[in-house]
Every structure is written in C-alpha cells, then in structure tokens.
Amino acid sequence: MPNILIVDDEFESRNAVMDYLATSSIGYYTVHEAVTLEKGELLLKKIKPSILFLEVSLIDGNGMDLGQKALEWSPDISIIIMTYLKEFDLVLSSINLGFVGYLLKPFSKTEVHKLTERIHTHSLFTESKDLFYKENKKERHPDLANPIQTALQFIQSSYKEQITLDEVAQSVYLSTSYFSRLFKDEIGVTFVDYLMTYRIDQSKSLLKMTTLPMEVIANQVGFTTGAYFSTAFRKKEGCTPSEYRSLFDSK
The missing domain is CATH 3.40.50.2300 (Response regulator)
Known part of the structure; x- marks a missing residue:
C-alpha cells in the first residue's frame, strides 16, 4: 500500500x-x-x-x-x-x-x-515503460537478411531510450556509414528523421489521452528535454504540443 x-x-x-x-x-x-x-x-x-x-x-x-x-x-x-x-x-x-x-x-x-x-x-x-524496457533487453536475434526491417523493430521497441545511429547499426552488424545510406535508400528518410517522427507520433496519444505534463511526455517518448520536444513537435506538426492537446480538450 x-x-x-x-x-x-x-x-x-x-x-x-x-x-x-x-x-x-x-x-x-x-x-x-x-x-x-x-x-x-x-x-x-x-x-x-x-x-x-x-x-x-x-x-x-x-x-x-x-x-x-x-x-x-x-x-x-x-x-x-x-x-x-x-x-x-x-x-x-x-x-x-x-x-x-x-x-x-x-x-x-x-x-x-x-x-x-x-x-x-x-x-x-x-x-x-520499465517492464517494456526489460522485456526488450532480452537477447535479440537480428534478421541479417533484412537489416533495415530489424533496425525498425529495434527503434520501435527502444525509442524511449537514448538510442543512436551507431547503436542501431551495430545491432544489425553493419558499419554506421553503410547502414545510414541503406536506411535512407529503403525508408526514404534518414535514421534521425525517422526516429524523430516516430517519437512525435507516439507522443500524440499521450497528449490526447492523458494530462501528463510536457516534461513527462517528452521523457516518455525519448526526448531529453521538454523544450527540445516542443521545438521538434512544432517543426513537424506546425503547432506546439500544448496547442495540439487543446484541440482535443475542447471536444
């Protein structure tokens, strides 16, 4: 209790x-x-x-x-x-x-x-988050025949953590430079852009469904600070996280 x-x-x-x-x-x-x-x-x-x-x-x-x-x-x-x-x-x-x-x-x-x-x-x-993180820290078995799909799975399971391009490239046993080019060729955007967009998309559910403060939401989806989260969100969505949340508060 x-x-x-x-x-x-x-x-x-x-x-x-x-x-x-x-x-x-x-x-x-x-x-x-x-x-x-x-x-x-x-x-x-x-x-x-x-x-x-x-x-x-x-x-x-x-x-x-x-x-x-x-x-x-x-x-x-x-x-x-x-x-x-x-x-x-x-x-x-x-x-x-x-x-x-x-x-x-x-x-x-x-x-x-x-x-x-x-x-x-x-x-x-x-x-x-803690349970999810522990579960996904278990030994991974990357599909080396499909490194980008494996990398996407890695991102989607670990986006809340401070993952890097080098870390994801190593997880599929590719050099950072080669992985970066291959990712852009297959997905159409850079690794950094994809990770940023994925994190912002995850934040939308929290903004719509909870009253969590911005700093907490930023942390939950992998941003280091609330200010960085707000800047990235506005750049992608054309409005601040608070403005986005207000669209649903009024409904």
Missing part, C-alpha cells in the same frame, strides 16, 4: 488534503502527517512515501530544502508544493527542482484530484 506524507504546520490544510484524497482515484494509500521539517525528515526516511505534500513556509525552516532532500533520497517521489505565496519565482524553482505540482492555498478538491490523477497516470506509464 503506497504511503502519502503531508508536511504542513496548518491543520486546516492537512485536513483538506486528506478529505480530498479520500475521494480521489489513486486507490489504496496510507496518509502520514508532520508539522515540522524535523518530523517530516524522520518520516521521509522511515516510510518512504510515494507522494509528498509540502508546505513551503514551516515553523522550523524552508520546505523547499526538505523537498530537495526527498528527491535525493528517493528520485521517484512526487512532490507537491503548498503555499499562500503567489510568486512566479517559487513556481519556477519548484519546476527546476523536479517537483510535480504547486497548490496555491486555499486550494480546491478539483486541483488536488487533477494532480493526484496526473501522478497516478505517470506512475502507470513508468511501470509499463
């Missing part, structure tokens, strides 16, 4: 989070509470929560510091900042540190539900 930790010295906020979680879609969980950084740090180490709701301004220090420590100890933890401070710099710092959400007090049930649903969806995709 997953653990959720709320670190906040305000009873009303802790109580609101617990009430809203009770009607969320994240399934079974256990909620733990702390009113100080010190107690929060102890519970983080003890229970290893999967979700951390964290007030920025606590009576004994800055919650952002605890959030950084939490990510160092458990990189997969989902951290949601809670605060009365409506400051862009704080939002930007939260994003840069890798926190997944920001709740401006007083927050609503809908806001909490959207965040927890997003986290839950992301967890499912991460688990599927």
Whole structure:
C-alpha cells in the first residue's frame, strides 16, 4: 500500500488534503502527517512515501530544502508544493527542482484530484515503460537478411531510450556509414528523421489521452528535454504540443 506524507504546520490544510484524497482515484494509500521539517525528515526516511505534500513556509525552516532532500533520497517521489505565496519565482524553482505540482492555498478538491490523477497516470506509464524496457533487453536475434526491417523493430521497441545511429547499426552488424545510406535508400528518410517522427507520433496519444505534463511526455517518448520536444513537435506538426492537446480538450 503506497504511503502519502503531508508536511504542513496548518491543520486546516492537512485536513483538506486528506478529505480530498479520500475521494480521489489513486486507490489504496496510507496518509502520514508532520508539522515540522524535523518530523517530516524522520518520516521521509522511515516510510518512504510515494507522494509528498509540502508546505513551503514551516515553523522550523524552508520546505523547499526538505523537498530537495526527498528527491535525493528517493528520485521517484512526487512532490507537491503548498503555499499562500503567489510568486512566479517559487513556481519556477519548484519546476527546476523536479517537483510535480504547486497548490496555491486555499486550494480546491478539483486541483488536488487533477494532480493526484496526473501522478497516478505517470506512475502507470513508468511501470509499463520499465517492464517494456526489460522485456526488450532480452537477447535479440537480428534478421541479417533484412537489416533495415530489424533496425525498425529495434527503434520501435527502444525509442524511449537514448538510442543512436551507431547503436542501431551495430545491432544489425553493419558499419554506421553503410547502414545510414541503406536506411535512407529503403525508408526514404534518414535514421534521425525517422526516429524523430516516430517519437512525435507516439507522443500524440499521450497528449490526447492523458494530462501528463510536457516534461513527462517528452521523457516518455525519448526526448531529453521538454523544450527540445516542443521545438521538434512544432517543426513537424506546425503547432506546439500544448496547442495540439487543446484541440482535443475542447471536444
């Protein structure tokens, strides 16, 4: 059963989070509470929560510091900042540190539900990705008579990883230069163009069917950053990922 930790010295906020979680879609969980950084740090180490709701301004220090420590100890933890401070710099710092959400007090049930649903969806995709990756790391048996078809299968099973032209060429026992020419001759586009297009095509389903943030989607389909993903998507589709998603939000 997953653990959720709320670190906040305000009873009303802790109580609101617990009430809203009770009607969320994240399934079974256990909620733990702390009113100080010190107690929060102890519970983080003890229970290893999967979700951390964290007030920025606590009576004994800055919650952002605890959030950084939490990510160092458990990189997969989902951290949601809670605060009365409506400051862009704080939002930007939260994003840069890798926190997944920001709740401006007083927050609503809908806001909490959207965040927890997003986290839950992301967890499912991460688990599927890990399983898929392990399955496809099993010994491959390339069809040397059809190296390009084998290469396409390699790309389609490993596009979420940082695969390279050299790696794919080696997987079919061809030199990089010869493989590159052969790929362009048979497929009609370069290896890099094909990989980019395939990744963007996969991202469309995530944009249409989930509320995952752009950075998460970028990572899920093999882009190193959200900015790179956005630039590549716009170049191919003529609109940004957000604009593409909005076409389906309005339906």
